[in-house]
Structure formats: structure tokens, C-alpha cells
Amino acid sequence: MNSDLGMELAGRVTRAIQAATGLVLTHEEALVRPSARAGVDYQCDGAMSLGKKLGKAPREIAAQLVEQLDSDDLIGEATVAGPGFVNLVLGTEALQDKANALLDDPRFGVTEAKPRRIAIDYGSPNVAKEMHVGHLRSAIIGDALARMLRFAGHEVLPHNHLGDWGTPFGMLIEHLPEVTGDIADLNAFYREARARFDADPEFADRARKRVVLLQSGDEPTLRRWQQLVDESLKHFDEVYELLGVRLTREDVYGESFYNPYLDGVVEALEGISEISDGAVCVFPEGFTNREGDRLPLIVRKRDGGYGYAATDFATFRYWTGERGATDLLYVVGTPQAQHFAMLFAVCRQAGWLTGEHHAEHLGFGSVLGEDGKMMKTRAGKSIRLVELLTEAVDRAAAIVAERSTLPEAEQAAVARAIGIGAAKYADLSSDRERDYTFSYDRMLAMEGNTNVYLQYANARGRSILAKSDEDGGPILLTEPQERELVLTLLRFPSAFATALESYAPHKLCTYLYDLATAFSQFYTHCNVLKEENAEVRKSRLSLARLSSDALVLGLSLLGIETPQRL
Ligand code: ARG
Numbered sequence: 227m228n229s230d231l232g233m234e235l236a237g238r239v240t241r242a243i244q245a246a247t248g249l250v251l252t253h254e255e256a257l258v259r260p261s262a263r264a265g266v267d268y269q270c271d272g273a274m275s276l277g278k279k280l281g282k283a284p285r286e287i288a289a290q291l292v293e294q295l296d297s298d299d300l301i302g303e304a305t306v307a308g309p310g311f312v313n314l315v316l317g318t319e320a321l322q323d324k325a326n327a328l329l330d331d332p333r334f335g336v337t338e339a340k341p342r343r344i345a346i347d348y349g350s351p352n353v354a355k356e357m358h359v360g361h362l363r364s365a366i367i368g369d370a371l372a373r374m375l376r377f378a379g380h381e382v383l384p385h386n387h388l389g390d391w392g393t394p395f396g397m398l399i400e401h402l403p404e405v406t407g408d409i410a411d412l413n414a415f416y417r418e419a420r421a422r423f424d425a426d427p428e429f430a431d432r433a434r435k436r437v438v439l440l441q442s443g444d445e446p447t448l449r450r451w452q453q454l455v456d457e458s459l460k461h462f463d464e465v466y467e468l469l470g471v472r473l474t475r476e477d478v479y480g481e482s483f484y485n486p487y488l489d490g491v492v493e494a495l496e497g498i499s500e501i502s503d504g505a506v507c508v509f510p511e512g513f514t515n516r517e518g519d520r521l522p523l524i525v526r527k528r529d530g531g532y533g534y535a536a537t538d539f540a541t542f543r544y545w546t547g548e549r550g551a552t553d554l555l556y557v558v559g560t561p562q563a564q565h566f567a568m569l570f571a572v573c574r575q576a577g578w579l580t581g582e583h584h585a586e587h588l589g590f591g592s593v594l595g596e597d598g599k600m601m602k603t604r605a606g607k608s609i610r611l612v613e614l615l616t617e618a619v620d621r622a623a624a625i626v627a628e629r630s631t632l633p634e635a636e637q638a639a640v641a642r643a644i645g646i647g648a649a650k651y652a653d654l655s656s657d658r659e660r661d662y663t664f665s666y667d668r669m670l671a672m673e674g675n676t677n678v679y680l681q682y683a684n685a686r687g688r689s690i691l692a693k694s695d696e697d698g699g700p701i702l703l704t705e706p707q708e709r710e711l712v713l714t715l716l717r718f719p720s721a722f723a724t725a726l727e728s729y730a731p732h733k734l735c736t737y738l739y740d741l742a743t744a745f746s747q748f749y750t751h752c753n754v755l756k757e758e759n760a761e762v763r764k765s766r767l768s769l770a771r772l773s774s775d776a777l778v779l780g781l782s783l784l785g786i787e788t789p790q791r792l
Contacts (some may be wrong), residue, residue, distance in 0.1 A: 230335055230719040231324060232258065232268070235314065238301065239270050242294035247280060247287065260713060261313065264706075267321075267713060268314040269307075277310055284310025318703050325701040325712045329768060334718040334776055338379030342584075345383045345551035346372055347541075349466070349473050350558065352389030353458040353480070354398050356413045357465055357611050359593040359601050359664070360559050366650050367590055367658055368557035369471040370731045370784045377783055378726055383551060386473050387541065388480030390455050392533065396437035397423040397430070399450045412458060441485070441531070455480070465611055469646060470785055484540035488532045491539045492525055498575055504528035510571035513564070523568050535569065542573050546583060553584045555729070560589035560659060588729050591661035601664055614664075619645035621666050625678070630792055643787040644681060645670075651677035654784050655735035675739040677786065680777060683742035685792040687774030690754050691767065698771055699764030707748045708769060714744040715772055722783075731784055738780040745773040 236253035243251050251272060261269040273291060277284030288306040295304040295312075302317035328334060348368020351361040372382045401419035422429045439447040459475065466473050492499070492506055499508045507522035514520055523535040545551040556566060566587035573579035595601045622645030626637050652669035655676075656662045672678055703709045721737035724730075754770060757763040778788045 229337075231713070231716040232260070232720050234300070235268055238295065239272065239291070239312075242291050243272060243276070245294045246290035247276060249276070249279075251276075260717070263307075263313065265315065266307075266313040267316045267709070270312040270314065273310045273312060288312050318709075321709065321712055321716075322701050322703055324716055325703075325772075328715060328772055329698075329701070332775075332779075334715070334779060336377070336719045336722050341380050342552045343381045343383065343550055344375055344553040344555060345385060345545040345549065346375070346555040346557065347385055347387050348372070348557035349462070349471070349477075350387040350389070351458075351462055354394075354412050354416050354454050355389075355458075357462060359611065359614070360590075362465075362469075362611055362614075363590050363593060363653055363658075363662070364557045364559070365466065365469060365471045365473065366653050366785070367588070367731065369469075369473070370650075370654055371555070371557065371588070371729055372472070373785055374722070374726050374731070374734070374783050378722075380553075383545070383549060384473060384477045385479040385545070386477050388455075388458075388478055388482075390451075390458075390480035391482040391485065391537070393434075393437050393531070395440055395451060395454070396435070397433035398454055399440065399447060400429065400433045400436045402450050402454065412461065437531070455482075465615075468612065468615055469650065470787065472785075479541075479544075481534075481537045484537050484544065485532075487540035487544060488526075488536050491536055491543065494543070495525055495539070495572075495576060498572070499525055508572045508575075510568045510575065512571070513568050521564075521568065523565075523572060535565070538565075538569050539572070542569070542585075543578055546578060552582060553586075555586055555588055557588045557590070560591060563587060563589050586729070588658070590658045594661050594663045596663060596665050598663070615646060615649060618649045618666060618669065621645065621670055622648060622678075625670060625672075626792065632791060636791070640789045640792055643789050644678060644792075647681065647781075647786040648677040650784065650786055651680070651735065654731040655739075657732050658730065675735060680738055680742045680781065681788065681792060683745050684774050684777040684781075684788050685790065686749060687745065687770045687777070688790045690749070690770045691774070694755055694767055696764060696767060698768030699761060701768055702762055702765040704762055704765075705752050707744075707751045708766070711744045711748045711769055711773065714741050715776055718776060718780075734780060734784065738777060741773065741776060741780070745770075745777075748773070 233253065236256050236258040239256045239258050240251050240253060243249060243256060255272060257271040258268060259271075261267060263269065270291070273284045273288040276287050280287065285306060288310040291312050292304045292306055295301055297303055299317045300320040301314055303315040305313050307313045346368060348371075349361065349365045351357040368384070372384050376382050397419045398416070401415070401422060405415060423433055436447060440451060459478070463475075495506075495508060499506050501507070502522060505524050505528045506526040507524055509520040509522050524533055525536050525539070526532060542554065545554055558566070570579055570585050573585070579585055593601045619642050623638070623641035626641045626644060630637055630640065632640065648669040652664070653662060669676060670678055672682070701712065703712060717737065722734060725733035725737070748769065752766055754763065754766040757766060781788050
């Protein structure tokens, strides 16, 4: 279990509450949090609601708490404030000791969890189509979560559930020989095939026969199919590379991969499936439409074909069964929430999803343009991802050119890191379940919770260190800004744990922003290099190093690069 200063204090306070009132509260209920009041480190607001509950004046309870909170090295002073708050001022030496312990802890106090084997589905674009902004979100969020889970000590099995199978491939494969040259414009290729399918019944008929050939493993058909998949993968790899998302060819487990497992799914579901309209269906309990009719997941279509749901059953069985995953996470847009809820309900009924497992759909909202509408190009097509990211890099280059003193060659690399990082950070720092508005101006802003702000704080730290030829020394707290910075650094473990608990990278971003802010306050108020007292100067060098290292670690957990110089 991660334990940091805040958790330790919450523990002390809940024990004091129990001693004073006999009530056992959770850490959350005790409401212990960092305080914004000057000269106060932490505050506890739990007495306010306890007063109501016990029919006593909150101030009276707060006074009892203070009595129970024996002051010692850590809790230097506990006092009652206002209508019933408890203010905590921590012992400076105890804080220094805790800060010094961070100096040789590259994990910043984050301990390793009991490892679970976690299969995480992210990326998951569709073959023969350009990846769109939704797939961008899935890749960015999934990659960040995979990094955070690994850091927490888990075994992570990423899998990219490519849409590379099913009926559309009949028309795509049938259309392929008609295309001369390049199919790099995958969207155009898809549209042409679709148009022919709709307009030409003879073509449509051939396309349908082609699906049957594909599913029965016909060699020439498979060869053409592979050609389409390869062309798409080239494009996907390009986007992942540009993004710094760690999804490789080895992580590709497309829908086609599960084809050999589909008959087994039908068999395994025999006890709970029924025939409806000629199709094999399962009707998980509690899912109905507006008319009150039960909703099905189709296991096998009337014509014997398999679809999206059947493949997801096979996927679930494969990762829990053959790969021994304990957790199954799916980073997929919220419009598919019902699909996953139904899927999990059936898996539970079938006994595949047990109390030992954890399965969760990690939904995310749509990407909106600044007009608040779904992001599209002017022609109404989905916007091309590579163009979107290239523009972010171009705009970052303009910012870097204006402020940077670096040689031009280095500036280009920095602009790339900052631009891509800005696009990723803007996505990750907003609550994943909400819709997210894509705005270059906002993502590249110098102030506020942005990648650029964090990068400048880190680069400032690195530059202070680069200018000094001294080593840092033990931490001494002399100024309030140093104290605030240390209090913030000591929150790393609980901030990380809270973010991971709800698979919410934005909570880690909020923390990193607090940290960058505390660090900026520190270096604007406290001189580092020109400080005359050698012990204080060396302590400040240590604080600069710790702050920079914590920012680098935090951003790396989000998949964001940190240039040393800007
Ligand atoms: N390819 C799908 C889409 O673009 C997403 C697949 C998500 N993963 C899954 N196991 N169903 O909508």
C-alpha cells in the first residue's frame, strides 16, 4: 500500500476521532487535506459533520480531537479554528526527514502493488479506414494507463483490437484489384468500395460471396485481405510512432485473430443462449429497449456469420483463459458502454467473469471542435490525425522559436516533443469520461494546467542545476515556499494512487500542475544559485532536483517526453 504524509495524517486523525467519539471513520470521511491557510500545513474538517451527527457543537468535537492528537515530532501543533476546523502545523524536522528520504528514492515513495495481470484493449482502429480522433484518444489514454499500471508493479498485456474482419471486407477485397497503384488514401478507398456496393447489385453479390471465401480461409482472398491489413498497419504505426504510443505489431490482436475461437463461443454459451429469428442470441438480464423488449447480443447470425459481440466473447475468453489475465480493461468510447455492460453481464452468467476478475469499460467522451460540434473537416469528413498532430508541432515550433536560445537543429526536436506532448496532455488532463474540446490555443498556452507550463517549470529546474557545479545537500526548510514545495512533493504517492484507482490520468495531471506551481513559487521567491548560506543553497539545489525529477517521472507515466532544455 502506498502511504504518504497525507495518508499518515488521515490515519492519525481517524484514530483520534475514534478515541474521542467512539466512531470509526474512513480516511475520506475524516476530511484531512492540505491547507491553503497561511502558516497551516494540513487541516481536518471532519468535526463539522460529526457535530451534526452527534448533536454537539463542532467546536467542542474539534477540541476533543485536538486533545487526542498528541503533538509529537510530526504533528507539531493542532489547534481549533473557526466553527470547528482543526489546523495542523507539522514539525519542521519531521518534514525535513521525510523530504530527505525522497532524495534517494526514484519512485518518490510509490510502493509496488500486489501484481495483477492486466489485459488492456486500446488503440483499436479499423482497417482500410483512416484512424480518427476517437482512436487517437483511445491510444493516448490507454498508453498512459498502461504506463501507470506497469509503474504500480502490474503485468500489463496491451492488445490492439483492430477491426480487420467481417462483412465490410467482402467489398473491400473485391474492390482491391480495380485500384491502380496506391491505397494509401484508405478513406477514399473505403468510400469507393462502399459506393460501388450500394450502386451495383452484381458487385454487391460478389462482395457477399467474398466474405464467405474469406471466412473459409480461401488463399487468394486471404492474400488480398493481408495486403489491406498491411497497408493500414503502416499508417497506424506511423501515428503511434509520432505519438510515442507504445503499441507495436506484437500487440495487434485484431478481430481476425479470434476467428478460430468463435465456434467454441457458441458451444460454450449453449446453456444460456437461445435462437431468435434464426440467430443464436443471448439476452442478459436487465437490458431492455424503450418498449420493454429484451435486448440481445448476437452470438451467431442467421447466415452463420459472426459479428462484433461474438468476437468480444472470444476475446474475453482468450485473455482470461489462455493468457491468465485477472483484469480486463477496455479503453473504448462511451457510446459502446451498453455493449460492454451487456458483454460483462453474459460473461458473468457464463462463469467466465468471476469474483477473482476485474472487468471494466474505461469509456471516453467525444472530441469536439472549438464550435462545440464533433470534430470534422470542412468537407464533413473526419479530420486526418497526422495533420492534426503536425499542426500542433508547427505551432509549438513557433513558440519555441520565439523564446528559445537553442541551436535550430535542437529546436526542431524540442518543438516536436512539446507539440505532441501538448496534444496528449490536453487530452489526458481532462476528465476522460467527458467530451473534450480540441483547441490549439488552449493546449499550447504558457499558463495554466498545460504541457507547456509544466515543461517550462522542469526546464527551469534543469537549468538551475546545470549552472551549478555543486552537489545538493540535505533539505532544510527556511521559507514558506520551500515548505509548500516539500508538502507537495510528499503527496506524490497518494496522487498517483488516487489517479490509478479510478483510471483517471487527469488526476495525476492536476497533481503535476500543483507541483509545477509550487516549484515556480519556490524559484521566484527563493534564490538558489546566489544564496550565500552554503547549507541553504545546497538544500535548494536538492529541492530543484527533486522537483524536476518528480515532474519528469509524472510526465513519463503519462507518456510525455521532457526536453532538458527549451
Ligand atoms: N474497432 C472498434 C471501433 O472502432 C473498437 C474496438 C474496441 N474493442 C473491443 N474489444 N470491442 O469502434
